[in-house]
Amino acid sequence: MMNEKTNLTSSGATELQDLNTYDINNATIDLVIESCLKSGDFDCEQLPPKTLDQIGFKPWLESVEFDFSWEKSQLGEIISKLLFERQGTEVQVHVEDRVFDCHLTVLQFYTEYFKQFKCKDIIKISAPQVKAVGFEKVYEWMIDDKATPQREHIVELYMAAAYFNLPDLIKQLWCCFDSTTLFSECEAFKVYLEAVPYDVPILQNLMISRIQKFFLLAVTTEEFLQLEHQHVHQLLDSSNVCVNSEMEVYMSALRWLNHDWEQRKEHAVLIMGAVRFSLMPPWFTTSLKAKQSDYVQQELVDNPEILNMINLGLSYSVTIEFMDKNSPQTEQLAIQQAAQRQWIFDEMTSHHHQYECPNWLYLDFKLFNQFLLRIISEGSAYVNRLIFATSETRMSCCCNALNPKQEKERLTFTPITPLPSPSAGLMAMPNAPPPSSE
Structure with missing residues (x-):
């Protein structure tokens, strides 16, 4: 067993100090010293580069099935939440004295009327048959898949749906109007009174027929x-x-x-x-x-x-x-x-x-x-x-x-x-x- 300090100096070589050797024979030590003392200006042989395919790692050809932890249905829920909370809206709709922040894509999906507008536009609805509460109810119906027509403001909702040509919503409303259980006698008279300012003959005649x-x-x-x-x-x-x-x-x-x-x-x-x-x-x-x-x-x-x-x-x-x-x-x-x-x-x-x-x-x-x-x-x-x-x-x-x-x-x-x-x-x-x- 040998313990010694060897100082090695050479042009371009690092100093080797405190080389502690344990159970290394002299011949091995000499080879190490010789390698360290060799000149560093010789040309090193370059290893030719090869791809993964060349060295034998072929691509995996069989399909791999992954089980994602996030269901796609959650995406719909997130989008619905964004719409319902009016996040990232692109346009403002002005009706009477109220301003509504809306998603233009939603409006354009349901009605041709809004396809004439672009993002960041300020849209003013001045049609007398469209009231603020009517537009509010229409947009709620657009963004909420659980929305159903309510008795309150149903005439305003109908007028707005007719103005924007929303056939699906109009069909829902007529299912309500056609019900003699929902609109009979007193309620028919009330709806008639609500429809009178808008001059809607088809709705007025239906309600008049119920007043018996x-x-x-x-x-x-x-x-x-x-x-x-x-x-x-x-x-x-x-x-x-x-x-x-x-x-x-x-x-x-x-x-x-x-x-x-x-x-x-x-x-x-x-x-x-x-x-x-x-x-x-x-x-x-x-x-x-x-x-x-x-x-x-x-x-x-x-x-x-x-x-x-x-x-x-x-x-x-x-x-x-x-x-x-x-x-x-x-x-x-x-x-x-x-x-x-x-x-x-x-x-x-x-x-x-x-x-x-x-x-x-x-x-x-x-x-x-x-x-x-x-x-x-x-x-x-x-x-x-x-x-x-x-x-x-x-x-x-x-x-x-x-x-x-x-x-x-x-x-x-x-x-x-x-x-x-x-x-x-x-x-x-x-x-x-x-x-x-x-």
Whole structure:
């Protein structure tokens, strides 16, 4: 065993110091020293470069299947989260006084309208049928796959969907509108009122057709009194409204006109055109021609066009009442007859009694208002207890008062039995006030 320090110096060689050797023979030590002392200016042999393929590492040709820990469905969730939280939006949409940050790609995917715009554009929607809340609901529907139409603001949503031409959303909304469970009676009237400012005939007509037993309750409301003349005509002209008699339709028209007569009298002809005078009993139509104590009703009668409507209605109802049932003209008159309303039976309505009955009262505007007050006090209970009238529907007190001969001759139901002759006038009616002599 040997331990020694060897100092090696040579041009271009490093100094080897403290070379400790253990169990190395002298011959090996000499070879090491000799190698260190060799000159470093000789040319080193260069190893020629080779590729992996050249040295035998061929590419792996078989497919390798990997099990990624992140499912692709998560990508959709992340994108939905970005859209819902409005991250990375590219455009601003201005509607009324509100500003919406939106993804242009989403808007362009659903509707052609937004394909005219580019990123960073400020888009202003000034169409009167598109309200801010309508656009808000439309965009929520676009970015939220769980969004469903809600009752609140459904008309604004529909108008925006129609403006931007979104057929899938429109189809969803019509599925809602077509449901008589969701939109019947009261709700139909509300939707009609909401649709009126937008002038949507198809939606208005659908909702009008649903207003049946709720009609008289609708007439009691402030909303009815504030309707424009064309919408009042549309409501009164519906054959689906449920009334005890056509007289109630006339009184409903008078209620709207009387609310602001000076401003509305120019629409009187249009409004009265919705009243079907031929469906009234002749004695009531005759009473309309008498001198009226109410100045509004008198001005109505003084209007030549309205007076002509009353006369035509009276002529028709009298002819039908007294014409021989076997006359060949009966069929022709039936063709000319106005469409029937949906007649209902309200046993608590005093003017619905037969005129022979001691409980019968003549329907004037004062009695009609009292009738409406009772309807208001009953609310939905009034609608629920109504039944549709048939030829057999009659109050027991009226049955007792009717002459057996008259009962036998009644072939069809009329809300109030007419007098034997219209010339008998009001004086032949029990409890009826005589015509004014003024």
